Amino acid sequence: MNSTDLMKQLPAQWSTFGPGFDWLFYFLYWMSVILFVGIIGTAVYFVVKYRRRPGVKAEPTGHNLVMELAWTVAPVVLLVMLFHWGFSGYISLTSPPPDALDIRVRARKWSWDFEYPNGGHSQNDVTVPLNRPVRFVMSSEDVIHSMFVPAFRVKRDAVPGMYSTLWFQATHTGDTRFYCAEYCGAADEPVTQADGSARETGHFSMGGLVHIVPQSAWAGYLESILRAPSHADGREFTPAEWGEQLYTQQNCNTCHSVNGTPMTGPTWQHLFGQQVPLADGTRVLADENFIRRSILEPNAQVVQGFGPIMPSYQGSLTDRQLDAIIAYIRTLR
Amino acid sequence: MATEVANAPSHHEEPDPNENYLKAGRGIWSWMTTLDHKRIGVMYLVAVILAFFMGGMFALLIRLELLTPGRTIMGAATYNRVFTLHGAIMVFLFIIPSIPAALGNFVLPIMLGAKDVAFPRLNLMSFYVYVVGAVFCLFSIVSGAIDTGWTFYTPYSTTSSSSVVSMTLGVFILGFSSILTGLNFIVTIHKLRAPGMHWRRLPLFIWGMYATSIMQVLATPVLAITLALLAMEKLLGLGIFDASLGGDPVLFQHFFWFYSHPAVYIMIVPGMAVVSELFATFSRRAVFGYFAIAMSSLGLALLGFLVWGHHMFTSGQSEFATMVFSGLTMLVAIPSGVKTFNWTATLYKGSIWLTTPMLYALAFLVQFAIGGLTGLFLGVLSIDIHLHDTYFVVAHFHYVMMGGTVMGFVGGLLYWWPKITGKLYNETAAKVSFGFVFAGFNAVFIAQFIMGSRGMPRRYYDYVPEFRPYHAFSTYGSWILAVGFFILAGVLIQSLRKGAKAPPNPWGSAGFEWNTASPPIFSNFAETPVITRGPYDYHEATEEELFDGFPEDFKKTES
Structure with a gap:
């Protein structure tokens, strides 16, 4: 990773939400930079220019109603715009298309279970098809968890006692990481694994990979989770x-x-x-x-x-x- | 008639009203039973500084653990306790009482020209309530500590085996201390103003305290009820929040943030209040837009009650509620912006004296600007969905709480230090410590903004290697920050031991609290002052009022 990569504010974007999100994020970013430099630059300029000098007194503070009204009202215009953009983005995040592929997601301390439409399951990692809307229907078996896929710019809590949904459409094949974003504790003691090494489990370990596969490979994947896997030579596992x-x-x-x-x-x-x-x-x-x-x-x-x-x-x-x-x-x- | 201000309460041993308050009554017992707002303020000050030290140590442990991926110094279960204690101690034991109960208790009655707060006994009681609450929190720490995060979210907190009940009981009790202080301040501000101290002449510090007190009185009971329900569910199996008993886990978040969002303003508004005083004194002119700053504090207090849902954009609350909360959250930018612009305009054509307190005020301006602007990111709905519960949020609220309120607290502490202790401190050494604090703080949290927007979730014990450079940078920053605070502690200890005697008004301020001796006499003023000008009217103040030496020297310069 080189130093320009380190300064990048956002990870790669791999969903249909990505371009709009990144545009709005960088708009906010540059707007903030300009406002910050403007305000703090002015303050620093004043501090230098009006520094204490012998014999020079401060001028008594006057009033400037026009200026005060201006900086009270002007931000409102900007805020209305920002609210509008943010809200329309949010509406698309919460409105999955009716033909979305449903995957049932069950969260528990500290693993995820994904149930596919054909009844097959995968644990911790999830596989989804490219360029097709996918809807996660989520619930939790114990405490609150939260599904967070940074590359898709989506996040939603999984709450015990209710269903919550999250949808996305991947635009890139490959693997990307997802996390649990709602704090859910940790095991009191590290678990000793079969090879004798200790492994800590908890909130921080409750994540995995989203495998995005081409649509041509999707049907094959679904089938594979129902039957025994095969060896490299084609012989099925005993x-x-x-x-x-x-x-x-x-x-x-x-x-x-x-x-x-x-x-x-x-x-x-x-x-x-x-x-x-x-x-x-x-x-x-x-x-x-x-x-x-x-x-x-x-x-x-x-x-x-x-x-x-x-x-x-x-x-x-x-x-x-x-x-x-x-x-x-x-x-x- | 306002000359009847707060009669010094009858006491078994009536101190001499004209004696230095530190010498009026001797021995530990005279402190423990004191009804003097100044001594109670000092006791709070000692308590909150101890809490800050403890919370700071936990912060250093968090950063040290995160220096490398995997285990650095502690296991995951310990780490969860450490970050919970850092948050809980900093919020409930340090930052909420820091400016109001410690500095406010000391300065507020003097600024008003009163002899004491309206209810001195209640004031002492609120201190002891604070101590009892703190004892329960400490008990929780030694009896296995708590691992729920300072937010105590259900159902995690109701099922956690850590000592949740004693910590929530501690916080419950601390809340009453906060309510009593707020109530006392409201009545004091209404009833004990000296003759001539009408509302338009109230120092902005008092306006800030007034807004804070209203929030403390109205919001804190909700926290108490919430924690009581949590404890009842945990102990008696009442189904309030537990879905399997017919409760709703998200209801807890609504209750919790209904208090804790106003609490954010309970924390930041006092910082703004201190900074307004610092800008006026060290620019030698009135704060620009006095009325706007005063009203924006009240505006923040009101808005503080209407935006709690913005902590829950991903929680599953209804889309309609989410929309309303996002819109209302945007409005917070307006009073915040008004304050920032007014402080900057105050500098214009001033005579700016860069003392350490003024440097802290400027640091507040810089860091609050960053904290505020990044708050906009989080108010914009679609952007918040990605940033929620990442390090971006951690960095944002530390820029406001620490970059704002703690800067205001330290700036105010140094500003009023000569008044409180009667001693001057070493300005050069204090400036060096400021340099470390400013550089260290920004290093810690700038790195956290970047890793947060890149997808690093918060409250993580371990992380993928991609985030290692940011975590390491942040940890190095925490060491610089710690060095800054240790130098500051040295400066203050040196001042207490060997500091030169402070004149009544070492900064040459026009504020009314500087009209009395340093340290103030037991009854604050020899006779009730009559206020004839505003606290920032440098052009109306006499040379003698603004003289920064000892009064006897002023008479010499006259003759």
């Missing part, structure tokens, strides 16, 4: 291989180890087929049904020694994906 991939894709690995280390949640090693002690003192056999229920209703049967803190994956995993995860856990016996 259920256990897919489960291993989902283990990291779905962030299971932030709480469950596969090497026997207890983390925030119980380890998956040697789990399948065991009698597991529960928090209520009873024991249960860790079979397919127990694992399925633990993923969909995590707090129904909490394993002894762990807190009821896991979010439900109801609706964010397909049956085939659940099967794949169970198949993977079976291999860890």
Whole structure:
């Protein structure tokens, strides 16, 4: 990054809102520069010109009604203009076209779930088609979060108990970052990852990439999220291989180890087929049904020694994906 | 009859009314039970400076953590507590009481020609209420601190396991201190003006305090109610804000900002009030457009109540409400602009004396201009959507709160320092400290404007490498700023220990508070003054009134 890039006020713009936004932003910027230099330049000039000199007295202050009225009324014209431009921009931000592609977005501490029209899901990263209006229908499962895509110049809070919407139309293929913009806390302790390194999670880590793909690749993407991925040679993943991939894709690995280390949640090693002690003192056999229920209703049967803190994956995993995860856990016996 | 001004309250040990207030009564007990507005002002001053020091330390920790991406000195959970404490301490323990309760308490009655505020006992009580509130806040810090941000947004705050209740209780109590001070000032300004001090002659500092007090009295109860509801929801499970209990999380934001937006003006209007005095004294002429400045303070107080929704443009409030709040927010630019233009015009054909307080006033002008103009960006709806909750907002409000109010506070502190302590301070060293403060402050926050508009969200513990140069620059600036304040502390301590004795009117000001000894006598004036001119009428003031040496020397120059 060179020094001229560092001084640029705005990031690259990749949506239909970009050009209008950037024009208005730079208009405000240069207007402010001119007003600032004008006012402060005048003040500095006065400070130098009328500095204290022996024998020279200040002139008593007079009145100048015309000037006072002028600088009270003149800004009003400017303000009305600015309000108008800002408001029309806002109206387009809040008026998605009726043919927009809906993506259902669920926010929770500290990840995002995206549900596509065909029922497929992606976690943390989202894929959208180029040159097509996309509408996010958002909700939150816990506290207030906020979807912020700087390159699109859009932001909207995801609030528990209500739906909020945000729309955009991407004009550039590639990857751009989105963030959570509403403060939502952090984990008390860093999570020890499978490789032993510590990872802090929280508000600041609750973001990901928007992948913008050409419309020709869109249908293929939608299909791919429903079926098991394939190896480079075209051979489809086995259920256990897919489960291993989902283990990291779905962030299971932030709480469950596969090497026997207890983390925030119980380890998956040697789990399948065991009698597991529960928090209520009873024991249960860790079979397919127990694992399925633990993923969909995590707090129904909490394993002894762990807190009821896991979010439900109801609706964010397909049956085939659940099967794949169970198949993977079976291999860890 | 106005000569009956605030009878010095009956006291077990009646001090000599003509004795220096610092010497009228000795020992810690005479301070703790004092009803003298000057001593209460000094106690507030000590308290707010301690709070500023504490909040400043938290600020340095934030900047140090953000020097590099990832962990620098602390974990994420600690970082969240540190930035919350920085905000909460600076807002509730420092900036809100800083100018009104500390400087205002000291100067306001003297400017009016009164012996004390209208309710001296209430004044002392408000100080102790402040102390009790501060104790609860400190308790919250040692019992695990609070990680919600100073805004306490629900449902995060109702579900956070940090010590939210003791902090909100502390803030709840601090609010009453603020209300009592405001009430006291309103009554004092209405009832205890010396003969001849009619409304058109009120110093602009008093006008600013008057506007501030109205806001304190009307807005603070809403904060109290909001925090009480928050605590009840947390403790009793009342469904006010919790969506799963039928409440509305966004309702909290409406309640909170209904107080906290006026609170922004509770913070900035006193800064403007001080600066108006500084411009007049050090230009040796009346403030241009006196009436416009006075009315613009009241205008800001009124508008302050009508724009709270501009904190919530992305929250999901209705588009119609958003439109109305954006329009009303634009109007704030008018009184702000009027003040800025009038201060600049005051300099015209003045006789400008660049003392350290005047440098702070000019820094206020520069930084408030930047804070105000960037406020326009945030008032324009489509632009705010991108900038909301980014570092651009952080930089904007620090330019107003710190670049404005703190400059006004330090400028006012140095300006009235000889009056409060009876000691002069070293001007050269103070100017050096000003240089560091000015350069450091601007370095910290200019970098934050750029990273903010480029998309860096606020309250982030970690960031992508792209933002590293801006964060590093901002952190280096914070060190320069800290050096400036440490030099300033040294200047003031040196003045207290070894400073030369101050004459009654070291700046040669025409303001009425300089008509009494430095430090003032216990009853402020030997006899009730009769006001015959405005506070800035340099052309009507006598040579003796404007003389900047000791009175006995003036008589020598006469003979």
